[in-house]
Structures are given as structure tokens and as C-alpha cells.
Amino acid sequence: MPSLLPLTWHLARRSGRRGLQSHLLAAGAAAVSALVLLALTAAWLGAGARADRTDWRTPHPDRHGTAIQALATTFVRGEAVTVVNLAHLPGHRATPAPPGVAGFPKPGQVYLSPALAELVHELPANQLADRFPKPSAYGTVGDAGLAAPDELLAVIGRAPADPAVSKAAGEATLDTGLTDRAVVSDFSGTTPNAFTAQDKDGMLLGVGLLVVPVIVLATAAGRLGAARREQRLAALRLAGATPRQILAMTGAEAAAVGAAGAATGALAYGALLPALARLPYGIGTWFAGDLWVGLPALLAVVAGVALLTALSAVSALREVVRSPLGVAQQSDPRRTRMIRLALFVGLVLYVVTTARGGGLRTPQIVALLILFYGAFWIVGPWAVDRLGRIMGRFARRPATLLAARRLSDDPRGAWRTVSGLVLAGFVAGFFSVAQLSFSGFTYPHQVAVPAPAGTHTSVTVRETADRARELLKEAGVPATVQVRTGDRADESPLLSNPGVTARISGGPAGLDTAVTVLAPLNPAAPAYTDKAFNAVDDLATGELRSLSLATMAVSFLVATASAGLSAAANVLDRRRVYGRLRLAGTPLRVLDRARVRETVVPLVLLAGTMTGCGVYGAMQLNKAGGTTINTAGALQLGVCVVLGAGAMFAAIGASRPLLRAVTVNPAQQPD
Amino acid sequence: MGTVLSGLGLVKKYASATALAGVDVEVGERESLAIMGPSGSGKSTLLHTLAGIIRPDEGQVLLRGERIDHWGENRLSALRRGRFGFVFQSGQLLPELPAEENIALPLMLEGVPRKQAVARARRWFGPLGLEGLEQRRPGQLSGGQAQRVAIARALVADPDVVFADEPTGALDQSTGEEVVRLLTFVTREQGACLVMVTHDADVAAHCDRILQVRDGRVQGHSQYTAAP
Numbered sequence: 051m052p053s054l055l056p057l058t059w060h061l062a063r064r065s066g067r068r069g070l071q072s073h074l075l076a077a078g079a080a081a082v083s084a085l086v087l088l089a090l091t092a093a094w095l096g097a098g099a100r101a102d103r104t105d106w107r108t109p110h111p112d113r114h115g116t117a118i119q120a121l122a123t124t125f126v127r128g129e130a131v132t133v134v135n136l137a138h139l140p141g142h143r144a145t146p147a148p149p150g151v152a153g154f155p156k157p158g159q160v161y162l163s164p165a166l167a168e169l170v171h172e173l174p175a176n177q178l179a180d181r182f183p184k185p186s187a188y189g190t191v192g193d194a195g196l197a198a199p200d201e202l203l204a205v206i207g208r209a210p211a212d213p214a215v216s217k218a219a220g221e222a223t224l225d226t227g228l229t230d231r232a233v234v235s236d237f238s239g240t241t242p243n244a245f246t247a248q249d250k251d252g253m254l255l256g257v258g259l260l261v262v263p264v265i266v267l268a269t270a271a272g273r274l275g276a277a278r279r280e281q282r283l284a285a286l287r288l289a290g291a292t293p294r295q296i297l298a299m300t301g302a303e304a305a306a307v308g309a310a311g312a313a314t315g316a317l318a319y320g321a322l323l324p325a326l327a328r329l330p331y332g333i334g335t336w337f338a339g340d341l342w343v344g345l346p347a348l349l350a351v352v353a354g355v356a357l358l359t360a361l362s363a364v365s366a367l368r369e370v371v372r373s374p375l376g377v378a379q380q381s382d383p384r385r386t387r388m389i390r391l392a393l394f395v396g397l398v399l400y401v402v403t404t405a406r407g408g409g410l411r412t413p414q415i416v417a418l419l420i421l422f423y424g425a426f427w428i429v430g431p432w433a434v435d436r437l438g439r440i441m442g443r444f445a446r447r448p449a450t451l452l453a454a455r456r457l458s459d460d461p462r463g464a465w466r467t468v469s470g471l472v473l474a475g476f477v478a479g480f481f482s483v484a485q486l487s488f489s490g491f492t493y494p495h496q497v498a499v500p501a502p503a504g505t506h507t508s509v510t511v512r513e514t515a516d517r518a519r520e521l522l523k524e525a526g527v528p529a530t531v532q533v534r535t536g537d538r539a540d541e542s543p544l545l546s547n548p549g550v551t552a553r554i555s556g557g558p559a560g561l562d563t564a565v566t567v568l569a570p571l572n573p574a575a576p577a578y579t580d581k582a583f584n585a586v587d588d589l590a591t592g593e594l595r596s597l598s599l600a601t602m603a604v605s606f607l608v609a610t611a612s613a614g615l616s617a618a619a620n621v622l623d624r625r626r627v628y629g630r631l632r633l634a635g636t637p638l639r640v641l642d643r644a645r646v647r648e649t650v651v652p653l654v655l656l657a658g659t660m661t662g663c664g665v666y667g668a669m670q671l672n673k674a675g676g677t678t679i680n681t682a683g684a685l686q687l688g689v690c691v692v693l694g695a696g697a698m699f700a701a702i703g704a705s706r707p708l709l710r711a712v713t714v715n716p717a718q719q720p721d
Numbered sequence: 722m723g724t725v726l727s728g729l730g731l732v733k734k735y736a737s738a739t740a741l742a743g744v745d746v747e748v749g750e751r752e753s754l755a756i757m758g759p760s761g762s763g764k765s766t767l768l769h770t771l772a773g774i775i776r777p778d779e780g781q782v783l784l785r786g787e788r789i790d791h792w793g794e795n796r797l798s799a800l801r802r803g804r805f806g807f808v809f810q811s812g813q814l815l816p817e818l819p820a821e822e823n824i825a826l827p828l829m830l831e832g833v834p835r836k837q838a839v840a841r842a843r844r845w846f847g848p849l850g851l852e853g854l855e856q857r858r859p860g861q862l863s864g865g866q867a868q869r870v871a872i873a874r875a876l877v878a879d880p881d882v883v884f885a886d887e888p889t890g891a892l893d894q895s896t897g898e899e900v901v902r903l904l905t906f907v908t909r910e911q912g913a914c915l916v917m918v919t920h921d922a923d924v925a926a927h928c929d930r931i932l933q934v935r936d937g938r939v940q941g942h943s944q945y946t947a948a949p
Contacts, residue, residue, distance in 0.1 A: 448829040451822065452815065459817030459858075630813040633774055635802030636830060637795075 072622055073307050076359065079271035079615050080311025081318065084355045086264045086608060088319040089326060090257045091347055096340040097249035097331075100197040104243035106149050107134050109232035116142035116235050117154070118208075120215040123228035124565065125581040126178050127558050130245060130333075130589075131166060131202040133182075135219070137210045139233070148205060148237045150195020155207030161189035163196055163203040165334075176525055177562040181569050181576065182206055197246050198334035218502075218574035228582060244586050245333045251412035252332075252593050256601045258416030259477050262423040263605045266470045267612045268355050271311065272304050272362025273466065273619070301360040308359025312352040319348075332593050386432040386461055394429035397421055405670055422667070423473060426660060430469055434652045435461035441651065449640050453647035467616035468653040470609030471698055475657035477605045478690035479664025481598035493580040497529075497564040498543040499550045500575045511535075514571055515550045521567045528555040529564060543580050602690060606697055614701035617645065621705050625712035632713040642709060646702055653698055661687070723750050725785060725914050726882050728771050732779035733763075733937075740766040741777065742937035748882065753905050753915035755925035758934035765886060767934060768918045772805055772884045773797040784881065802830055806875030806883040806913070808904065810890040813871055814859040820870045821846075821855040827878045845873035849903060865896035872904050876911050883908050885917040889924050901927050 109119040120135040136155055138145055147153045151161050160182050162170060167188055170179045182204055191203055208215050219231055227244030241247075327338040343351075401422045404410075410418070438457025445451040457464045499518060501511050515533045522529045529552040534544050542551045552568065554560045561579055568577035581588075621628070628641055665687070726748045733741040740763040748754050758764040769775040771782055773789055774797075782790040789800060806827075807813065814823045824842035829835060846852050849869045859867050868888060875883050888904060889897030901917075905927045908915040917928060925931045931943040 446835050448826060451829070451835065452818070455815070455817040455822070627813075627815055630807075630809055631815070632798075633772075633801070633809075634807045634813065634827070635798045635800070635805070636826075637798055637802075640830060 072619065075615055075618060076271040076304070076307045077311030077314065079267050079611065080308045080355050080359055081315035082608065082611055083264050083268035083271065083358075084312035084315030084351055085318050085322075086260065086267075086604060087351050087355065088316060088343060088348065089322075090260055090264070091343050091351065092319075092323075092326065092341040093331075094250065094253040094257050095343055095347075096336055097246075097253040099340045100336070101242040101246035101249055103149070103194070104197045104246050105239045105241060106195070106237035107132060107243055108227075108239045108241040109230055109234050110237075110239040110241075111232040112235040113233070114235065115139070115233035117145040117233070118210060118215040118231065119234045119237075120208075120219045120231040121229055122214070122219065122576070123582065123585070124181060124576060125579060125585065126169060126173070126202070126562050126565075128581060129202055130581075130585050131204060132243065132245075134203070134205045135208050135212070135214045136205065137208040137212060137215045139210055145234070146236050148195060150192035151205050152189060155189070155205055157207050157209040157212070158183050158185055159189060159207040160185045161191045161205040163191045163201055165200040166202040166204055169202065173562070176566050177559060178566060180566045193337060196337075197243065198332075199337060200330075200334040213502075213573035216574045227586065245589055248590055249332050249593070252590075252597050254412050254416050255419075256597050258419045259480070259601050260605055260608070262420065262427075263470050263473050263477075263608045263612070265358065266466070266473065267608050267615075268308070268358040269362040270466055270470075270612045270615050270619075271308060272359040273463075273616075297364050301364050304363030305356045305360035309352065309356035311359075312355035315355070316348055316352050331596055332589060386435045388432070390428050390432035394425045394432075397425035397428070401425070405667070419667075422663070423476070426472065426476075426656075426663075427469065430465040430472065430656065431461040433656060434465045434468075437652055437655060438464070449643035450647055452640075452644035453651065456644070456648045457652065463616075463620070464648055464652060467613055467620070467649055468656065468698075470612035471606070471653055471694055472656045472660045474602070474605040474609040475661040475690075475694060476664040476667075478602055478687055478694065479661035480668045481602060481664075481686070492584070493543045493551075495554050495561070496543055497552045497554055497561060497568060497577050497579055498534075499552075499568050499571045499577045500544060500547050501549045502572045502574065511548055511550065517571060518550050518552055518568055521571075522552060522564060525563050525567045527560050527563050527567070529553060529560075543578065543583065598686075606690070606694060609694075610697040610701045613649070613698055614704050617649065617702045618705040618708055620645070621708045621712060628709065628713045638710060638713065641713070642706060645705075645709070646699075649698065649702055657694065661691070723785075724748070724783075725750055725752075726771060726916070727783045728767070728777075728780060729783070730780035731767065731770055731777045731782070733766050733770060733775060733777050739937050741770065741780075743780070744934070744937070744939055746771070746932060746939070748914045748916055751909050751912060751914060752930065753908065753917065753928040755928035755931045756916065756918045756934055757920065757922070757925050757931055758940075759920070762934045763937040764918045764934045766937075768884055768886055768916060771916060772807070772882075773800055802827060803878060804881045806878065806880040808868070808871045808875045808883065808885040808888045810887040811864070811867070814867060814874070816859050819856045819858055820851065820862065823859065823870055824873045824877050827874060831878060842873070842877055845877060848907065849873055863896075864892050865900055868892065868896075868900045869903060872900070872907060876907060876913065879911065880913050883913050883915045885915065885919075887919055888917065889919070889921065894923075897921070897924060 107121055109121065116139055118135075118137045118139065122133040122135060124131045124133060134148065136145075136148070137157070138154060145154050155161060167190065170188070173179070183206060189205075191205055193199070195205070196203060206214070213219065215231065217231065219229065221229070221231075227247070323338050323341055327336040327341055329335065401418050404414075405418060435458050438454050438459075438461060441450060441454035442458060445454050499514065501514060511533050515531050519529075519531045522531070531550060531552045532542075534542050534551055535548050544551060550571075552564055554564050556563070565577045565579065571577065631641065632638065724747050728744060728746045731741045731744040731746075732739070738761075742763075744763075744767055746754070746767070756764045756767055766775060770777050770790075773782065773792070777790055780790070781788050784800070784804070789797070792800070801807070814820075815826070818826070821839055821842045824845060825833075825835070825838035828838035828841060833841070843855060846855060849872065851866060851869055851873070854862060854866060854870075857866075859870070862870065871888075875885075883904075885904060889901055892900060901924045904917075905915060915928065917925075919925050933940040933942070
């Protein structure tokens with residue numbers, strides 16, 4: 051078998067300018083596939099890595115612990131600031147330093163993340179800095195303790211009797227995961243911070259939605275130049291080459307092209323890593339190190355893309371292997387069988403039945419999504435074949451007839467051209483109604499101060515209100531302060547707890563000032579706004595929005611690249627027939643219209659169906675999750691449909707100059 | 722016999738070679754002309770120039786007395802589609818179309834409704850010995866059958882001139898013989914004239930006249946009184 055390699059290399063080199071074009075296009079497709087796959091892997095692994103780096107902040111109780119750890123969350127300018135209060139218990143052995151902090155903080159010591167330190171210096175003290183103790187100098191929380199470079203985090207040393215580490219501090223009536231308290235002996239927690247806990251699952255969903263379009267692109271790379279290769283290898287087969295030799299030569303050639311492309315994609319990924327790290331997601335941007343997938347994963351992706359390209363090329367040659375004359379003369383129409391429809395129905399029924407059961411975890415949802423994609427992948431060529439036959443029966447114009455016959459002649463090839471955008475249509479449909487709206491508590495312009503534990507009498511609460519008025523007046527914040535008894539849970543952010551609320555005028559600065567100056571009224575449960583209830587959900591909604599936009603953008607780009615490459619490959623593969631037809635006077639516009647119709651007709655039908663399936667699937671998911679649907683998604687869907695259609699026309703249009711070039715004057719020869 | 726197509730003082734130069742160096746040629750009504758010459762002699766360039774595929778650098782091409790060499794590409798395309806027919810060595814048939822639709826294609830391109838176009842195409846199957854092959858795709862036909870389909874396609878729109886470029890080049894000798902006999906006969910029957918490039922003297926012998934081309938110049942004529 052190794053003796054075939056020189057011959058393969060020789061034939062590849064001798065494949066001429068068009069052969070080189072095919073190789074370059076295939077390598078380009080493999081490069082984009084590898085780049086996107088690496089970026090997806092990086093995002094998924096990175097989301098996990100940065101969530102893992104927040105584990106230490108959630109206290110891990112230890113009865114024989116040496117320190118008290120109290121987690122709190124405050125908000126400035128609407129952004130969450132995670133506060134880790136630490137107090138060493140006297141008479142106990144030393145507690146190790148938290149990650150990213152030089153040493154266990156002594157009472158009064160404050161360590162800030164670089165982004166928070168910047169804000170502390172930027173904003174007036176009564177809007178932020180006064181919420182923390184005033185040390186002579188702030189320490190810095192290093193990268194090891196942070197989830198993101200722009201995360202806002204403070205680590206504060208307290209005395210054991212400080213109310214900020216008291217039991218009441220851990221029981222503040224805020225959203226789950228924003229406050230916690232325990233006696234600890236180290237920082238070996240395993241529960242990620244509430245703001246990062248869902249990141250990995252969200253990314254997995256994005257990966258699940260994107261991986262198939264990327265595979266479609268890599269597969270398209272393998273099939274580029276298939277007709278040229280088929281003709282060449284069919285001739286070799288006629289000359290006596292065995293099927294095994296043919297497959298080995300094809301696999302070697304495609305794998306080499308795929309590997310070169312994938313390696314280029316891997317280099318591009320490396321070069322783009324700093325730029326990728328600057329893309330915000332969830333709590334912020336990324337440490338570039340978190341997005342580095344590691345050498346083994348990088349090599350696996352490169353090998354995977356090369357293998358996919360080779361397998362795709364080899365599978366395209368089954369006809370040559372079976373019957374060399376068949377391909378040499380292009381005699382066999384590539385028919386599809388009804389079994390595809392039966393498999394599709396079976397798979398879709400399974401997916402719908404399983405999804406209806408509800409209670410699915412993200413990996414299960416992703417598995418079902420891939421299964422669903424697979425179902426469409428199986429039925430796609432069958433649908434294209436039937437569509438071609440129906441079109442052929444009713445076609446009146448030559449362009450429509452040509453398109454119809456082409457569809458039923460090679461339904462798999464036609465499906466490959468449109469499949470990326472059809473699957474992208476599913477993504478668009480899915481996310482158009484997956485824009486969740488959490489109906490959380492909203493109390494705009496209000497700051498709440500819970501009554502300190504044990505002082506829930508009407509007298510003490512009134513005194514707290516008087517003190518609040520004084521503090522707000524001193525700070526120059528116009529406000530209306532009210533005493534709340536907690537009888538009406540829906541009227542203030544205090545819910546059913548007694549305390550004081552202040553309705554603030556003055557925008558975000560006024561709110562931040564109020565939260566800061568009112569904090570001392572209850573050091574165990576400092577003043578807060580409705581952000582304390584909605585921040586996690588708001589972040590999740592924002593993440594889903596970012597994820598949907600990114601997923602749609604990438605899937606449409608990848609799908610457009612697939613469609614463009616396939617269209618260009620089709621022109622190159624059919625250049626001889628096109629050239630002859632042009633010589634005989636067939637107008638270029640007829641050939642072009644036929645090309646457009648053979649893509650647009652199946653696209654409209656199949657992408658329309660798939661988009662509808664996406665909408666239905668997302669609605670079922672929303673129903674299962676008990677969330678409401680944001681109707682703004684319809685607008686997004688409309689935009690996607692227009693962009694998708696534009697992308698397809700652009701992709702086909704991009705190969706129009708190539709069509710013109712290969713048909714302009716095939717007779718330009720001196721003889 | 723009136724002149725249907727003529728080329729006067731045709732000159733065509735490529736970057737490093739002169740393909741035609743002042744060629745004069747005429748083809749009359751129902752006449753068949755074979756252009757022969759060694760490889761690189763300029764015979765294909767002459768055929769393409771007469772067919773309006775290549776524009777000459779100097780000289781004129783006249784169809785029934787009307788000069789066509791300076792026409793725009795769209796007009797020339799329409800001319801090639803409507804008044805010329807083409808038979809190439811191979812590869813001119815669309816692989817995904819059945820034979821009858823391949824033949825009907827030029828008519829459909831001219832705006833003839835599909836049913837009528839296919840009906841007219843079917844008339845060619847009997848005379849060309851293609852009965853029963855209407856639904857076969859080019860890949861399911863033998864080389865000779867495919868060339869007969871190509872002949873039918875070249876003639877279906879009642880052209881004035883049929884251009885054939887090595888029409889037997891991909892066929893064995895007996896099949897080639899049969900195909901060229903059919904081509905010359907049917908073309909004449911249809912009232913069209915034939916311009917054929919070939920390097921095969923036996924094939925050329927089926928034509929009324931043979932034009933010998935060498936180094937872009939006409940070297941001589943041979944005249945036959947009748948096709949064998």
C-alpha cells in the first residue's frame with residue numbers, strides 16, 4: 051500500500067489548475083471546520099474551567115473548621131459584585147489563603163479583583179468603596195481566584211464577631227446562591243458560583259446545535275472535486291487498480307488536503323485566541339488560558355477533520371468501487387429509497403416522545419438534538435429526490451427542467467449543498483422562541499433594608515427608617531422612605547420580611563449611593579435592590595441571547611460557506627458540459643437559473659419545514675421549563691430568514707464568475 | 722448552388738501562434754465540407770470562427786450574405802442556438818437528462834413549449850435508429866447511440882449549418898463510419914449544410930468537399946461528386 055503514495059502524490063500534482071482550485075477550496079473548508087470546532091470546544095471547556103475556578107467561594111462546611119466564610123453579593127451599576135467575607139476563628143490553626151489571594155485576610159484587609167479595584171477608584175466612595183472596610187491599601191485578587199478578567203470580586207477579612215460573617219448574613223433573603231455561610235477549613239468547595247453554574251450547559255447546547263453544520267462543511271470539503279476524482283479513479287479502475295487501492299489513494303489524497311486545511315484552521319485558532327477571549331459571555335470576557343483546548347484536543351480536532359474529509363471522499367467513491375464503468379459513463383442515477391422516510395419518521399417519533407416526557411438534562415437535550423439532525427440528514431436526499439421528480443413532471447422552462455433533473459439525478463449532492471442552511475434554519479427557528487422571559491420580581495428604583503435580626507418591633511423598624519432618611523439626606527439622594535411590615539409580599543423587595551424601603555430618584559448613581567450609605571443599617575444583610583432577585587435569571591437570559599446570536603451567526607456563516615463551496619465545486623465538476631452547452635448557444639442565464647433553482651427550491655421547502663420544527667422544539671422546551679416566550683423572537687426569525695436567503699443567493703452568486711470563466715470560451719486553443 | 726456560409730481572409734492570432742493566416746472558405750446549400758489537417762494546423766479554430774464562437778482578428782464571416790463576425794455575444798449565442806447545430810466528439814449531452822429531453826433542449830431554449838419540444842424530439846428516434854431509447858440517459862447509451870442523439874439535437878431546430886468537431890473521435894471505426902454516414906445524410910435531408918473537422922480521411926471522404934489546412938493556411942481542396 052505505501053507504494054501507492056508516490057502515485058497518489060503524482061496524480062494530485064498533475065491535476066492541473068482546476069484540480070489545485072478544488073484542493074484549495076477543500077483545504078479552506080477543512081480549515082473553517084477545524085477553526086469552528088476548536089472554538090466550540092474551547093468555549094465549552096473554557097466555560098467549565100471558569101466555573102470550576104469559582105468553586106472556592108461557596109463555603110464547604112467542616113465541623114472542625116478554622117474560619118468562617120460568608121458569601122454575599124452586592125450590585126453596582128447593575129453588575130454583580132461577589133463578596134467573600136472571611137474571619138479566622140481564634141485558637142484554631144491557620145487557614146490556607148483563598149485562591150488568587152496572597153494570604154488569609156486579616157480583619158480589615160480587603161482584596162479586590164482588578165476590575166473592581168478600577169471601579170472603586172472610578173466611582174465616588176459613597177457609591178461603592180464605603181460598602182467595604184477602609185484599609186490603608188487594597189490587595190489584589192489574582193487570576194487564580196477569578197472566573198473572568200473583568201469579574202467584580204472582593205475578599206474581605208473580618209473579625210469573628212462581625213455581623214457580615216454572622217449566621218444572619220448567610221440567611222439573607224436574596225436569590226439562591228447569592229449568600230451563604232459556613233465554618234470552613236479550606237477553600238475546596240465543589241459548587242460553582244451562581245453566575246457561572248449554567249455556563250457549561252449553555253455552551254453544550256450551542257455545541258450541539260453547531261456541530262452538525264460544521265460536520266456538513268467538513269464533509270463538503272471531502273466531496274469537493276468528487277466528479278473530477280471519480281473520472282480519474284474510474285479510469286484507474288479500468289486500468290486494473292483494485293477497489294482497495296482506489297479507496298486508499300482517495301483516502302490518502304483527501305486526508306492530506308483535510309489535514310493541511312485543519313492544521314491551518316488550528317493555527318488560525320491559536321492566532322485568534324486573544325480576540326476570542328475578548329468576547330463577553332455571562333459574567334464577562336475570558337482568560338485566554340481558559341480557551342486553550344490543550345495539545346491533545348487540538349490534535350484530535352485536526353485528525354478528526356482530516357478523517358472526516360477522507361471518509362467523505364471515500365464514501366463518494368463507492369460507485370467507482372462497485373462499477374467502474376458506471377461512473378466513467380455516469381450511467382446510474384443515484385436513487386434514494388423509501389427506507390429513509392421510514393427511518394426519519396421513527397427517529398422523529400422517538401425524539402418527540404422522549405422530549406414530551408420532560409425532565410431532561412442538557413446532555414440529553416443535546417443528544418436528542420443531534421438525533422433530530424440525524425433524522426433530517428437521512429430524509430433530506432429522499433425529499434430532494436421526490437421534489438426533483440415532481441418538479442420535472444411539471445417543469446415548463448429549460449432552467450426548471452435542468453434543475454429538476456439535476457435534483458433527481460444526484461439528490462445526495464443537492465442535499466449536501468443546502469443541508470447546512472436547512473439545519474441553520476432549525477437553529478434560527480429554535481432560538482426565535484427560545485428567548486426566555488423570566489417573570490421575576492421587579493421593584494424599580496427601590497432599595498430595601500431588612501430589619502436586623504431580633505429588632506423586628508415596629509419601634510425599631512421606625513427608628514431604622516428615621517436613620518435611613520438622615521443618611522440619604524446627608525448623601526444628597528432624594529428618596530421616599532417607607533416602613534414595611536411584610537404583610538404584603540408583593541409590594542417591595544423585602545417580600546414578606548419587615549424592614550425599610552427607599553424609593554430613589556437619581557438613576558443608577560442614586561441607587562448605588564443609597565445601597566452604599568444604607569449598608570451599615572444592617573451589616574449582616576446589607577441594603578439591596580431587585581437585582582438581588584433577578585441577577586441570575588437576567589444573566590441566564592443574556593447568556594441565552596448571546597448564545598443564540600453567536601450560534602445563529604456561526605451556523606449561517608458555516609452553512610453559507612458549505613453552500614458556496616458546494617456551488618463552486620459543482621461548477622468545476624460540470625465545467626465540460628457547461629462549456630459545451632455555452633458553445634451551442636445556451637445562454638449563461640439559463641445555466642445560472644438552473645443552478646439557482648436546483649438550490650433554492652429544495653432550500654425553501656426543507657428549510658421552511660426545519661425552521662418550523664425548530665420553533666416547535668423550542669416551544670416544547672419552554673413549556674417543559676415553565677418559562678414564557680419572548681415574542682420578539684418572531685422578528686429575529688424574520689431577520690434570520692432574510693439573512694439566510696441573502697446568504698444562499700450570495701453563496702451561489704459567488705460562483706457565478708467561476709461559471710462564466712469556465713464557459714467563456716472553451717474553444718481557446720490554437721488547433 | 723447559393724453560398725450559405727463564407728469566411729473571407731480570416732486571420733486569428735494567439736499570443737505565440739498564428740492559428741489562421743488569411744483563410745477563405747465557402748459552404749453552399751446542402752453541401753458538406755470536411756476540414757482536415759494535422760494537429761495544431763488551425764482546423765478547429767477555423768470551425769469555431771465560422772460558428773461565431775471565436776471572433777477573427779481580421780476578415781469576415783458571412784451567413785447568407787450577412788456579416789456576423791462583429792455581432793455581440795448575445796446575438797451570436799442566439800444565432801448558434803437557432804440557426805446552427807453542433808456535434809462534438811463527446812460530452813455535449815447533459816448526463817441527467819433523458820435522451821428525448823436532451824434533444825428537445827434547443828427547442829425549449831427557443832421558447833417552444835415542453836410538450837411540443839419533446840414531441841418534435843421524438844420524431845428523430847425512428848430515423849436515427851434510436852427507438853426505445855427515449856428515456857435513457859446519456860450514460861446508459863453506447864458511444865454511437867450518444868452521438869446519434871447529439872446529431873438529433875443539432876438538427877432538431879432546423880439549422881442552416883451543422884458544425885461537427887471530430888464527431889467520430891471517440892468511436893470505433895465501424896461505429897464512426899455509421900455515425901458519419903448518418904450525419905451527412907440527415908443533414909443533407911434536412912436541407913442544412915455541414916462543416917466537419919476531422920483528422921480521419923475515411924470520415925472526410927463522406928463529405929462533398931475537403932479543405933486541407935496547414936499552419937493556418939488552406940493548402941488545397943478536394944472535390945467529390947457524391948458522398949460514398
